[in-house]
Amino acid sequence: MIYKNAHQKPTAHHPNMEIKPELVVLHYTATTSMAQTLHILNARRLSVHFVLSHNGKIFQLLDTEKKAWHAGASCFQDRDNVNDFSIGIELINPGFYKKKSFWRYGWSVQAGRKWGNWPRQQLNSLNTLLLWIRSQHPQCKHVVGHNEIAPGRKMDPGPLFPWSKIKRYKI
Ligand SMILES: [Zn+2]
Secondary structure, eight states, X not given: OOOTTSEEOOOXXXXXXXXXXXXXXXXXXXXXXXXXHHHHHHHTTOOOSEEEOTTSOEEEOSOTTBOOSOSOSOEETTEXXXXXXXXXXXXXXXXXXXXXXXXXXXXXXXXXXXXXXXXXHHHHHHHHHHHHHHHHOTTOOEEEEHHHHSTTTOOTTOTTOOGGGSOOOOO
């Protein structure tokens, strides 16, 4: 499905396979701009269905019924290869502080590290998008962090991510 309120930025990096999404996986980009994010996705030949900018703009790279390459080695409820049945959303956020990182929304300390704050307009946009996804894909019943399907390997969306403000489709 194509979300008509999103800016369309089609990607070539996907296997052109149909999927029936059952969950949404949230990521942070570890970048601070859209240009940087697209550059990295292309350089690594990765894809994701949506990228949400810090100011709430939604970019769609791939139809939600096509398989993207965003989760890597992963497992959800005893099923491997989560890319086969998930929608991936990248949220532009720097993750944890690295030398020279600039993030206009500031940082907060959590678990011994500084993490980029989450701007409200981005979270609002995410909730709008999640509702649209659920309306198009009634069988899509979960919203999880990348860390939950690749524990020990991935940390995103990070310890500061405000899950309590996100519509997690409590069935
Ligand atoms: Zn991720």
